[in-house]
Amino acid sequence: MTASDPFGVPGADWSRVSPRLTTLRRVLLVAAAVVVLTAVVAVGVLMPSVRLAAGAVGAAVVAVSAWGWWFTALSVAAWGWVERDQDLVVTRGRLWRRIDVVPYGRMQLVDVTAGPLQRAFGIATVRLHTASPSSRAHLPGLAPRDASRLREQLTERGESRAAGL
Amino acid sequence: MSGPADGTGAPGSASTSPTADEGRLQRVHPLSPLLRGGIVVVAMLVAGGRQLLEGGTLDWPLLGVGAVVVAVVAWGALSWWVMRFRIGTQTLLIESGILVRRSRRIRLDRVQAVEVQQPFLARLLGMAELAIETAGSGTEATLAYLRVDHARRLRAELLERAAAAGSPSRSGAAPAPGSAPVAVTDGAGGEPGLHQAPVDPLGDRVVAPEPAPELLHQVPPGRLMLSQLVRTAPLVMVVLGLVGVTVMLALDQPMGITVLVPAAIAVASVVGNGFVGQYNFRLSRTSQRLAVHAGLFDVRSQSIPVGRIQGVVVHEPLVWRWLGWCEVKVTVAGVEQHSDDSARLTTTLLPVIDRGAGVRLTGSVLGDSDLVGAPLQPGPPAARWLDPLGWRIQAVGVGADLLATRRGVLDLRTDVAPRHKVQSVGLRQGPVQRRLGLATLHIHLPPGPVDPEARHRQADEVWALALSASAAVAPAPGVPGDAP
Numbered sequence: 001m002t003a004s005d006p007f008g009v010p011g012a013d014w015s016r017v018s019p020r021l022t023t024l025r026r027v028l029l030v031a032a033a034v035v036v037l038t039a040v041v042a043v044g045v046l047m048p049s050v051r052l053a054a055g056a057v058g059a060a061v062v063a064v065s066a067w068g069w070w071f072t073a074l075s076v077a078a079w080g081w082v083e084r085d086q087d088l089v090v091t092r093g094r095l096w097r098r099i100d101v102v103p104y105g106r107m108q109l110v111d112v113t114a115g116p117l118q119r120a121f122g123i124a125t126v127r128l129h130t131a132s133p134s135s136r137a138h139l140p141g142l143a144p145r146d147a148s149r150l151r152e153q154l155t156e157r158g159e160s161r162a163a164g165l
Numbered sequence: 166m167s168g169p170a171d172g173t174g175a176p177g178s179a180s181t182s183p184t185a186d187e188g189r190l191q192r193v194h195p196l197s198p199l200l201r202g203g204i205v206v207v208a209m210l211v212a213g214g215r216q217l218l219e220g221g222t223l224d225w226p227l228l229g230v231g232a233v234v235v236a237v238v239a240w241g242a243l244s245w246w247v248m249r250f251r252i253g254t255q256t257l258l259i260e261s262g263i264l265v266r267r268s269r270r271i272r273l274d275r276v277q278a279v280e281v282q283q284p285f286l287a288r289l290l291g292m293a294e295l296a297i298e299t300a301g302s303g304t305e306a307t308l309a310y311l312r313v314d315h316a317r318r319l320r321a322e323l324l325e326r327a328a329a330a331g332s333p334s335r336s337g338a339a340p341a342p343g344s345a346p347v348a349v350t351d352g353a354g355g356e357p358g359l360h361q362a363p364v365d366p367l368g369d370r371v372v373a374p375e376p377a378p379e380l381l382h383q384v385p386p387g388r389l390m391l392s393q394l395v396r397t398a399p400l401v402m403v404v405l406g407l408v409g410v411t412v413m414l415a416l417d418q419p420m421g422i423t424v425l426v427p428a429a430i431a432v433a434s435v436v437g438n439g440f441v442g443q444y445n446f447r448l449s450r451t452s453q454r455l456a457v458h459a460g461l462f463d464v465r466s467q468s469i470p471v472g473r474i475q476g477v478v479v480h481e482p483l484v485w486r487w488l489g490w491c492e493v494k495v496t497v498a499g500v501e502q503h504s505d506d507s508a509r510l511t512t513t514l515l516p517v518i519d520r521g522a523g524v525r526l527t528g529s530v531l532g533d534s535d536l537v538g539a540p541l542q543p544g545p546p547a548a549r550w551l552d553p554l555g556w557r558i559q560a561v562g563v564g565a566d567l568l569a570t571r572r573g574v575l576d577l578r579t580d581v582a583p584r585h586k587v588q589s590v591g592l593r594q595g596p597v598q599r600r601l602g603l604a605t606l607h608i609h610l611p612p613g614p615v616d617p618e619a620r621h622r623q624a625d626e627v628w629a630l631a632l633s634a635s636a637a638v639a640p641a642p643g644v645p646g647d648a649p
Binding site for chain 2: 007010086087089095096099101102103104105106130132133134135137
């Protein structure tokens with residue numbers, strides 16, 4: 001990865017988020033696709049005049065879902081983070097890549113959240129807050145153990161390097 | 166005043182008694198309730214008086230109104246009586262409330278700024294209110310109303326104690342309470358009745374009145390008016406309006422001009438707001454603070470601790486560039502940006518000034534950091550595909566302790582942030598940018614007008630910049646030898 005990555009961190013590799021996030025997102029994707037397809041099929045059965053259009057829409061939904069199935073893995077794999085000496089580097093996004101560099105001394109608050117669905121899949125989200133509303137670095141899809149370890153570590157480093165406003 | 170002077174004992178040193186609250190309980194000026202509910206009461210009295218004079222009798226409804234007025238006045242007087250405050254070494258205590266007692270303690274080390282404000286009515290009576298700003302919550306408390314010189318003295322005292330209560334580790338400008346000369350009491354001669362004694366109740370330290378501020382810049386009204394007129398937005402409106410008028414006249418439809426009236430009023434109000442709000446703008450400084458005074462009707466007096474400035478933005482609208490003018494705004498920690506012009510707190514440091522003078526002044530204000538010291542690097546030619554107009558203009562400068570970006574086709578803006586104030590750094594790269602080897606850089610600062618951003622820069626350049634950003638935040642305890 002680092003070989004072709006223009007944004008490689010020297011001397012470190014990106015830590016990646018759990019593949020369970022892929023599973024979670026694919027489940028959501030399939031659920032949505034099933035709902036839409038059911039509606040389309042119902043329309044096609046009940047209204048024979050638009051059967052052709054319904055078929056086209058159904059095919060499109062299937063195609064988009066298939067692409068989404070494939071792309072989810074890529075997009076989840078694009079999440080990554082590196083804990084450096086002074087800061088945390090978070091990257092995300094496949095097509096539109098985004099990288100945030102947050103110095104430990106700037107972190108006002110680190111929180112871990114896990115919704116019911118996330119808990120069912122055994123993952124959690126870590127969020128970093130600084131005094132700037134524009135820095136919205138977060139990491140979804142961490143194993144709860146990793147998430148709390150990261151939070152502890154970030155908080156500790158933040159305290160030892162705290163810088164006032 | 167007649168407040169009980171309790172709690173003056175406690176001879177412990179300030180550092181060992183964080184909860185100590187030495188100091189007298191004071192009240193705000195007795196005219197305060199009148200000013201607060203003022204206009205209503207005055208109007209009612211006038212109405213009553215007129216009727217009494219004209220008709221010679223008072224009818225029942227009016228007597229009812231009179232009773233209400235008496236009740237309001239009594240309530241106001243009572244709430245004035247129970248509202249007391251005390252400036253301690255560590256906290257500002259404010260007690261208020263008739264039925265529900267309220268007692269607030271504001272930690273002085275949290276105080277970001279103290280402002281003397283003069284709403285129009287208060288100004289007529291020589292009164293002012295004192296607004297205390299703290300980090301995060303904006304205006305935490307208001308002491309209204311006080312005589313102007315009393316308010317100024319209280320502000321000086323609060324600020325000085327806030328500086329003393331704040332951590333001594335705050336770097337930047339050297340903390341100067343010790344070096345401040347024991348200044349002479351300020352011009353008014355002092356009022357023994359209201360607030361005397363520049364002596365700290367602890368007795369170990371003389372509270373020096375704020376040294377006479379040095380006037381840095383004053384904006385002449387003529388230039389202010391012109392500058393507000395030739396900002397890009399009103400100017401475009403005016404030009405469009407003139408075109409409209411010409412067309413109407415050419416078509417021999419003079420009545421059609423009335424359509425433009427609302428637009429003209431809108432433009433006039435924008436320009437007028439700028440003029441009224443920034444009238445007689447004066448920027449002055451004491452050792453660690455900048456003071457801004459401005460306003461035609463409501464005179465604003467705001468104090469900005471230099472150390473809390475998070476960044477500076479220099480605006481140069483199109484016409485201003487020909488005139489060689491600029492506007493300087495700052496982001497200050499704890500001062501949220503307000504959308505409307507009626508905001509009490511301003512982010513404007515200089516509404517209009519010659520560019521060279523503005524840059525020099527801002528640089529000297531920011532602790533001698535050389536604002537132009539960061540040589541601005543133009544963007545790569547590849548950026549022309551994404552930003553054909555702006556790519557030549559936009560630039561990034563990396564100085565020893567400053568980061569600067571410049572952008573804007575019509576209105577040029579230069580955002581400068583001290584490196585040690587940067588909250589975080591973000592990079593974006595879209596698919597087209599990836600093909601061209603470009604990326605966009607964002608410097609994240611606390612909320613405010615300053616927003617450094619550089620679009621379509623060389624990817625490796627901004628990446629190196631981002632990776633080096635945190636070094637300035639906290640000096641490394643050792644060599645960053647990262648173990649594999």
